[in-house]
Amino acid sequence: MASFHVIPDQELLIRLQKGDHAAFTKLYNKYWENLLSIAWNHTKDKCTAEDIVHEVFMALLREKNNFDILSVGAFLATKIKFAVFKHYRKQQRRERLAKTNLTFEKVSLDEEKLDALFLKEYIDGIIETLPEKCKMTFKYSRYAGLKNNEIAAKLSISEKGVEANLTRALKIIKHHLETSGLALILSAELLKRYNL
Missing domain, CATH: 1.10.10.10 (Winged helix-like DNA-binding domain superfamily/Winged helix DNA-binding domain)
Structure with missing residues (x-):
């Protein structure tokens, strides 16, 4: 019987920075559900929440060497909240353009x-x-x-x-x-x- 080995997040980050896509997949599988829940709680829209989670993970993959991450879960949750904030700002700008009386x-x-x-x-x-x-x-x-x-x-x-x-x-x-x-x-x- 094979033993299940849990790889710590910091090790997965190091592997990700070296281009290991399996490490990215492990982080994605570990955190996507929780992040989707956070995004949905803020947006109440499944498609928007999924888009935001996708955007955050793509940012992690793209900018993996630019971040000083101490806690992957906290980092991703913060990025989700920031992405929700950006989504609301974009949505508000669209609404303001539609209303000329402001x-x-x-x-x-x-x-x-x-x-x-x-x-x-x-x-x-x-x-x-x-x-x-x-x-x-x-x-x-x-x-x-x-x-x-x-x-x-x-x-x-x-x-x-x-x-x-x-x-x-x-x-x-x-x-x-x-x-x-x-x-x-x-x-x-x-x-x-x-x-x-």
């Missing part, structure tokens, strides 16, 4: 709100992967608006520890934004709003 200011405001909503959802996803104290420090600072000394008291760490955790969280978030290309897409003003 003012430029209204269109700009709607796009900015959509950007802000997506950025918050994207950053929330990154934050959930941070080490616990780092995650709590960021949430207390950016979402609860607490000062460093208040955060230090809540987490029983020094103010320098708070600063170190904030610096680490911001560095990780910025890295994700840069490697995903979002730092180029989202406006500097919007990033500033989140103190990034």
